[in-house]
Amino acid sequence: MKTDTTPIVRLEDYRPSDFHIEKVHLDISLHPTETRVISTITLLRNPAGNPSAPLALDGDELVLKSVKIEGEEVSPSDYEATPQSLVIRKFPERVFDLTIETALNPTANTKLMGLYRSNGIYCTQCEAEGFRRITYFLDRPDVMTVYTTRLEADRNDAPVLLGNGNPNERGDVPDSNRHYAIWHDPFPKPAYLFAVVGGNLDHVGKTFKTMSGRDVDIAVYVEKGKGDRADYALDALERSMRWDEQTFGREYDLEVFNVVAVSDFNMGAMENKGLNIFNDKYVLASSETATDGDYAGIESVIAHEYFHNWTGNRITCRDWFQLCLKEGLTVFRDQEFSADERSRPVCRISDIKTLRARQFPEDAGPLAHPVRPPQYSEINNFYTATVYEKGAELVRMLKTLIGADAFRKGMDIYFDSCDGTAATMEDFLGAFEQSSGKDLSHFAKWYGQAGTPHITVKGHYDATAKTYKLDFTQVTQPTPGQPSKEPLVIPVSLGLVTSKGDLPLDCSSVNENGVFVLDKASDSIVFSNVSEEPVPSVFRNFSAPVKVSLELDSKDLLTLLVHDSDPFNRWQAAQTIATRLLVRMVNGEDCKAEIEAFASSLLEFTNETAASDPAFTALVLTMPGESDIIQEIGSDIDPDAIFKSRTILKRILSSVLSPVLVPLYNSLANTGPYSPDAASAGKRSLRNLLLDLIACNNSAEGEKLAQAQIQSATNMTEHFAALSVLSHIPGNARENAFTEFGKRYSNEPLVLDKWFALQAVIPEESVLGRIERLTQNPAYAISNPNRVRAVYGAFAMSNLTQFNRADGKGYDLLADLAIKLDKINPQITARLLTAFGSWRRMNGVRQAHAEAALKRIAAQPDLSRDTSDIVQRSLA
Ligand code: PHE
């Protein structure tokens, strides 16, 4: 085991760089296996640095060819070079040029960090520390400089050559089959935002006129032959650019903006300045190959990366501890964009579901960390739901606390005062202290304290005094490295609801927006002039990322479901009832009568809401997920009991709803051509949910309807939803449908990914054999992150009963894969292994199996830093 040698990087150790880089000129000559990079950096000492420090540049697996200072070759005895670093002690004590030549093999680069080749396309990924795999550099985000890049390649191999910034010049290299392009980016940036692309690509594009009237050429580049699938991404890009002008006054700043889709990519996408590079999953869409969910994902990732141009690029991070400065804020911005473009309540509820399914478990497990972590051994492992999704919630809370006007003004101050700098969370919060006049030092603790606060609320009505009192307490459980927790500042958006709707709020502790700020361990507020006993509606719109306990009976919750003016709490009311029933069933209670009563209310709700708001109806009728139940129960989890209880609940719901299921299903049938807009997608989501409910209770009918839906489907949303329903009904119909689908889309890797994932989550013992067969499919490749995620990610994250099998074979499957994959792509391996984050919550024998699997991985020689970090923290 080699673990204790990995250095820990600490926030408190931050020191400014010893050197500035005035500018850099890169000359990159692309070749599949022998790419040459000549980097000329113009350096000078940073007065804020250590005046006698040597020049120490970062590298990673680099092959050094030569070093020159001011054009003069430096003898190898005058520097110390390893693949990881280049240290020079003798150099002029003034501005000087350092020229470094390195050799790269993009084809052999399976880590997909630095310069690599994806399906014949040269591309780069430099965040967080990938630039050092291209050349020796001061690879830290506070070293910002101006880049000029000359890119050269074979004319046929790479007719398209793209870089950051604006195109300067292009031409042929005389007497050769090669050509070149020169790109210049006038905006100083850190190395992690550097990018180049070379390949034989198709594109779609148009001219965007900015708010000040400048023309920008915007384009989306895709693999040859896929140009007809790039239109939606281009449209989403244009809408994002307009939205950021209208909502935040932010205008685009270069003459061109390019998006490139590649098929091998570790993450979703990357915001390189003027040249965003995407996982093609978040670009390519046609009605035949992409679902409504894919379209929504494309829209939000395109927006996210575009919004980074201001929140991330123009203002970047001082160090990687400030990652949430760009990510939390940019997720908040993309969520607001989607909410404006679609249904705000539906988007909000979906975002909250994601947060609870991914971030809450993280905060409650061995990998818990603050939104701004105080230390890391591998920064790649901190691109987490906590930094991204909880980070976005903190920005949302800030807006709730200071109000929309002060928030917008604060954003303007932030943009004005930090533009062109590498900033910190303190800079960000300072802008809002200025705009609001409020002291945000207590609020700032959210950034340093891990764990999900648990808020207990109690209500008392005094009929004589006509007052209503709410008592609040907050508690946060210890997390790794943080044994004791402080009270946080928690905005509680609330209302008092009766069957006639919201009561007016008469309470001096509640502001005009209905927000009470809880900032102590416990506090109480009293409302006056409360004419009848109300049902409290607390944490409206999920006003803080917390867990809430509030003793409301089913009758009260049903009042909220029907009468609350807050859509989130209407939805939450149904979820709360269902979750309670599920927990009791897992504990062996038979709750049939109560489930039937609940289902009758849902029937009534459906009759009233389905026609006017199908998407919201679908959300309400979707029962809590397995992970919601796990979080509620907490420990000693029996996955089989959870699965069984959920199945029974859905069956009873289905039988009570049966009078409306088929008629409603039929009435929502698609007419007219496919459109991915939110309203159409909402109808499809309800219709597909109804099909699933039909099949729960009557598998013959479900099978018949699903087969018919596959036949008549005019788009992938309908087609795939029907296949998903079939996937839960063992038998020939299912197997034939799988075979058919696999054949039909054998040349469509992104479509096959859905098919891989669907089969990997079948909750049956035989799934292990099925996974084995899937990995033998010619379309499967262990080197492609999307394929691995589709098979193993889906299995480990979404097949609760089979991943957590009592015989331990689920854990072993993931461990075997991890041991193999770590040698190919450590980042993806580490990410998959976060599925072990809940192993201590499982019951008896499962824990021992999980621990053994983790220890088996830990015992491997030469484990990557990424994997070893996750395994060690999971075992700690
Ligand atoms: N910065 C990217 C984003 O927009 C994510 C990313 C991180 C991509 C690291 C690649 C590598 O969220």
Ligand code: ZN
């Ligand atoms: Zn981002």
